[in-house]
Amino acid sequence: MIEIKPYHHEVKYYECDGMGITHHSNYIRFMEEARVDWMEQLGYGFDRMESEGIVSPVVSVECRYRKTTTFKDDITIVVSVKEITPLKFVFVYSMSVSGKIVCTAQSTHCFFEKGKPVSLEQRFPVLYENIIEMYPECVKRV
Secondary structure (H helix, E strand, O other): OOOOOOEEEEOOHHHEOOOOEEOOOHHHHHHHHHHHHHHHHOOOOHHHHHHOOEEOOEEEEEEEEOOOOEOOOEEEEEEEEEEEOOOEEEEEEEEEEOOEEEEEEEEEEEOEEOOEEOOHHHHOHHHHHHHHHHOHHHEOOO
C-alpha cells in the first residue's frame, strides 16, 4: 500500500491581508497544491494526466475556517478521499499548524477527455485501484 505524506505550506507575506492574517481565498490554493502533491505521490501527477488528454475541473469547494494563520506559519495539509466513483473524486483536507486544526475542507472533481466525461476506472485502472485500496470505504458505485 502506498503511504501518502502530508503536504506542507509556509504562509507567504503576500498571502496575508492588512490585518496580518492569511486571506481566506488562499486556502483554496493550498488545497490545490496539496492535491497536486498527493497525485504526484501516487505517480499520476496532473502533468502526466494532462499530457494524456485528461483534465480534472473542480465541481465544488467547501472550507470551514477554524483558526487564523499568519506569515511564516507552516500549514500541514493531509489529503484523503471521502468518495470515489469512476467519474468523480471528493477529496477532504485537514489543515493544521503545530497540531491544531486551522481549516477543514473538501473539493469535488470530475474528469474529462476531449470535452466529455471519462471513467478513471477504465482510463487509469491502476490509479483507480490504488485509490480504492487506500480508501475502500469511499467507493460509491453509480
